[in-house]
Amino acid sequence: MGKATGFLEFPRQNEGYEPVVKRVKHYKEFVFALSDSEAKLQGARCMDCGIPFCNNGCPVNNIIPDFNDLVYRQDWKSAIEVLHQTNNFPEFTGRICPAPCEAACTLGINELPVGIKSLEHAIIDKAWEEGWVKPQLPRHKTGKTVAVVGSGPAGMAAAQQLARAGHDVTVFEKNDRIGGLLRYGIPDFKMEKSLIDRRMEQMQAEGVTFRAGVMVTDGELPAGIKNYARETISAQALMEQFDAVVLAGGSEVPRDLPVPGRDLAGIHFALEFLIPQNKEVAGDGANEIRAEGKNVIVIGGGDTGSDCVGTSNRHGATSVTQFELLPQPPEEENKPLVWPYWPIKLRTSSSHDEGCERDWSVATKEFIGENGKVTALKACRVEWKDGRMQEVEGSEFILPADLVLLAMGFTNPVGSMLEAFGVDTDARKNAKASTEGERAYHTNVPKVFAAGDVRRGQSLVVWAIREGRQAARSVDAFLMGHSDLPR
Incomplete structure (x- = not known):
């Protein structure tokens, strides 16, 4: 490494945040990336540890020690070349990935780990500023055509890789803008959507065609997910028009909470609140679900729940409470x-810092309402014994609730799409496809592949990018007999 003793000399330098009082008044990003000099010192902290566990901790297997060293040497152009070898969209992961690579950092055994995520953020932002991110055109066209259904990170990664292999790729997206849950599930204050737009421009220059507002199914979306499609296309039509199809539609069926009072007005799935808010920020109409002046309760302690907390605070909620079972x-x-595995520990997000009461081991028993609207929530304490949940006797309590947001995760992909293609599903109703062997990511249907959350279940953006890249390699090999695409 460039600075063999750097981990002994320099402390971890975290990215800065705009003060809470200012950032809750807008929906723009509020994280201050490391300066060049700060990034240099952070890169110097990377140890000559012999076995870089961070590489395996990262789902896309970023070559982390190499780009850390290059940042230390201030060779930013080489750093982005190394980063792009394994990750198509480091501007996404550098902002919203939980950084399992840092959990695996050897320095993290007894010190704060290297700020790998902040270095990734700094590298890609520098690359865009300097104009180093350019379209990568294929050396030759294959004449083969591929349809990618879904434009989230898995679909975008697969499409970009396949276009660079010389195939003609068309991406179909049911919503009116490209990006999947990157666009509509993640608030702008965590990731501004201009980042997606400029990647789209690069991919279009590489030959990718985007068709938004097109739904590939004859069925209906489940409750809680709005359909913005302007037109439909059948699975049979895609099978006839394209040489291969990649299903990357994500996992969108939300987990419900079937307790008394669930049908009261004012109780919504998280995406019923977040999607319209992102559309409002984009200038596509007002969000009809408002949190201002309300007592908001968010049920679910994950990232989606945190996004509901941050959005509610920006609306001007009277109070925000988040429950976790x-x-x-x-x-x-x-x-x-x-x-070096991902640890279970208390994590406090920037949204929690903006104002939120958090409570654990809480189960919701009933929603209470007046005139058809929710006004309160009845809950109880629970304890876990031998993996089973038990109610704590006499622990019932009632909290005022004018708006309840259900953020308990997603159970499976939209079944109508899989049914339309005749794709077999696993026990969790995900598309059934192995990741190993010659038929990696290949479903039971000839020339139909599946990648991302539609195959593995709800997961991280970085896992979606990995699966999109690997599926692209399998599709390329299927079409051409071999593939030179990296995995």
């Missing part, structure tokens, strides 16, 4: 027990 995790992980 599981026990409160420890503030610090047991590193000798879990390293």
Whole structure:
């Protein structure tokens, strides 16, 4: 490494945040990326550890020690070349990935780990500023055509890789803008959508065609997910018009909470709140679900719940409370027990810092209402014994609730799309496809592949990018007999 003793000399430097009082008044990003000099010192902290566990901790297997060293040497152009070898969209992961690579960092055993995510953020932002991110045109066209259904990170990664292999790629998206849940599920204050737009421009220059507002199914979307499609196309038509089809539609069926009072007005799935808000920020109409002046309760302690908290605070909610069914995790992980794997520990997001009461081991028993609208929530304490949940006797309590947002995750992809193609599903109703062997990502249907959340279930953006890239390699090999695309 460029600075063999850097980890002994320099502390971790975290990215800065705009003060809460200012950032809750807008929907723009509020994270201050590291300066060149700060990034240099952070890169210097990367140890000459011999076995870079960070590489395996990263789902796309970023070549982390190499770009850390290049940032230390201030060779930014080489750093982005290394980063792009494994990750098509580091501007996405550098902002919203939870950074499992840092959990696997060797320095993290007894010190704060290297700020790998912040370096990724700094590298790609520098690359865009300097004009180093350019279209990568194929050396020759194959004459083969591929349809990609879904324009989230898995679909975008697969489409870009296949276009660079010389195939003619068309991406179909049911919503009116490209990006999937990158566009509509993640608030702009975490990732501004101009980042998607400029990647689209690069991909269009590489030969990718985007068709938004087109739904590939004859069925209807489940409750809680609005359909913005302007037209439909059948699975049979895609099979007839294209040489291969990649299903990358994500996992969109939300987990419900069937307790008394669930049908009261004012109770919504998280995406019923987040999608219209992102559309409002984009200038596509007002969000009809408002949190201002209301007591908001968010049920679900994950990232989607955190996004609901941040959005509610920007609306001007009177109070925001977030419940989690599981026990409160420890503030610090047991590193000798879990390293280099992803640890269970208490994580506080920037949205929580903006104002939120958090509570754990809480189960909702009933929604209470007046005149058809929710006014309160009845809950109880629970305890876990031998993996089973038990109500704590006498622990019932009632909280005022004018708006309840259900953010308990997603159970499976939209079934109508899989049914339209005749794709077999696994026990969790995901598209059934292996990731190993010659038929990696290939479903039971000839020339139909599946990648991302539609195959593995709800997961991280970085996993979606990995699956999109790997599926693209399998599609390329299927079409051409071999593939030179990297995995």
